[in-house]
Amino acid sequence: MIEFKIIKKSRKSNARLGLLKTAHGTVRTPSFVPVATQAVIKTLSADEVLKTKTQIVISNTFHLHLRPGENIVKSAGGIHQFSRLDMPIMTDSGGFQVFSLGFGMDTGVGKMLKYFPGEDGKESVRKNSKPKDLEITDKGVFFRSPLNGNRLFLDAKKSIKIQESLGADILFAFDECTSPLSDREYIRASLSRTHDWAKRCLKAKNGNRQAIFGIVQGSHFKDLREESAKFIDSLGFDGYGIGGDLGKSKKDMMNILKWTIPHLSEEKPRHLLGVGYLDDMEDIIKSGIDLFDCTVPTHYARRGSAFISEGKINLSRSIFLRDKKPLDKKCECIVCRIYTRSYICHLIRAKEITGLKLLTFHNLFFFNTFVENIRDKIKNGKL
RNA sequence: GGGCGGUUCGCAUAGCGGCUAUUGCAUCUGGCUGUAGACCAGACGUCUUCUGACUUCGGGGGUUCGAGUCCCUCACCGCCCA
Numbered sequence: 001m002i003e004f005k006i007i008k009k010s011r012k013s014n015a016r017l018g019l020l021k022t023a024h025g026t027v028r029t030p031s032f033v034p035v036a037t038q039a040v041i042k043t044l045s046a047d048e049v050l051k052t053k054t055q056i057v058i059s060n061t062f063h064l065h066l067r068p069g070e071n072i073v074k075s076a077g078g079i080h081q082f083s084r085l086d087m088p089i090m091t092d093s094g095g096f097q098v099f100s101l102g103f104g105m106d107t108g109v110g111k112m113l114k115y116f117p118g119e120d121g122k123e124s125v126r127k128n129s130k131p132k133d134l135e136i137t138d139k140g141v142f143f144r145s146p147l148n149g150n151r152l153f154l155d156a157k158k159s160i161k162i163q164e165s166l167g168a169d170i171l172f173a174f175d176e177c178t179s180p181l182s183d184r185e186y187i188r189a190s191l192s193r194t195h196d197w198a199k200r201c202l203k204a205k206n207g208n209r210q211a212i213f214g215i216v217q218g219s220h221f222k223d224l225r226e227e228s229a230k231f232i233d234s235l236g237f238d239g240y241g242i243g244g245d246l247g248k249s250k251k252d253m254m255n256i257l258k259w260t261i262p263h264l265s266e267e268k269p270r271h272l273l274g275v276g277y278l279d280d281m282e283d284i285i286k287s288g289i290d291l292f293d294c295t296v297p298t299h300y301a302r303r304g305s306a307f308i309s310e311g312k313i314n315l316s317r318s319i320f321l322r323d324k325k326p327l328d329k330k331c332e333c334i335v336c337r338i339y340t341r342s343y344i345c346h347l348i349r350a351k352e353i354t355g356l357k358l359l360t361f362h363n364l365f366f367f368n369t370f371v372e373n374i375r376d377k378i379k380n381g382k383l
Numbered sequence: 384g385g386g387c388g389g390u391u392c393g394c395a396u397a398g399c400g401g402c403u404a405u406u407g408c409a410u411c412u413g414g415c416u417g418u419a420g421a422c423c424a425g426a427c428g429u430c431u432u433c434u435g436a437c438u439u440c441g442g443g444g445g446u447u448c449g450a451g452u453c454c455c456u457c458a459c460c461g462c463c464c465a
Contacts, residue, residue, distance in 0.1 A: 021394095042421080043421085099417095101419070145419095274417035296416055304421090356421055
């Protein structure tokens, strides 16, 4: 079970400082949540993850169910024992894969819409348009395994049972993350499904050893977001996830948060799913978000990008071969204290895996430090 | 000195008479927000009013309506024999 204590509320915004206590440690919120899809922060060992100031990670039900299978994890003593990640762990429900392996894969669109596919520009995904490799029904979702093409089925009950076997501290309800291309009619139907699944998740869940967060959907429609927030709040979850398509711009996303958060119980933690560019962080925290996960620091690291005080640099560019500065001279991480851009650039260009590891370490340390500074600002009444 | 094989974008390759010369690597640019993806997309002879124009398969010559492709010759590289 978890316990969430709000230790300070900002007078300048809806930001708050909190402590999220779990059986595996306490998270100072607001906190960034690095993504450990396969029960690992890619490239890092468990002890290295701790050194990046990471407080909590999120793993994935869908991926661990496919491989190695939840029974393997369970027989190891649960995900903490299995991975040796000695910290609070969340598991995402597989709901995002409903989108990312479905409409997302078909259209090449992310959940923040930046462009419209198709020549004529604004073709919506109509209610009769279905993703090719995936079938969504009111009962659940038929997936095609990206590993071997096997057909598999996931629904609320199964997602919860898998998550119970994995044994994370916090579970997420099984939802449908909709595409930003879907029209209102589709979103309306999808939202009913997500709400029904939320009830079924609570019903399926045994005991209170693990906490469970319900997920608000509703796309970019104000009334649907409000309705969803009120409904999910009424079910008595331990906390909330805010998910789904978040509009076409950051402004849309901020509006969605503004519509949603006031309808969620104040004393419970709020997690914004899958958002976390550095530029977004202050604003989402000011709107009242306590937790947010994002693949960006780890994902970009493996593409050669480092986040630094001045922005972002790509270490695969040959210009850095002659750059003897650290990635970021203000950063206190071990990578910035020891290594030069020149060396890391060499590793990336030589495709040496240690280059990916050094960038992953730095990016996580940088992101976590960034949020730490925001916590200080709230503490000091500056935000 | 003789015989055989080769020379195609930075490197490596395909092409064996017929539209626009193949593919890989490398390079450069762009993208990535609850991880399918240490990935994807584009460019990669020259010029360009971004639509096209011109030029290319070691050099030179020839055959042919048409040659990277066939013939002659020269240069260079590799292997074998003296």
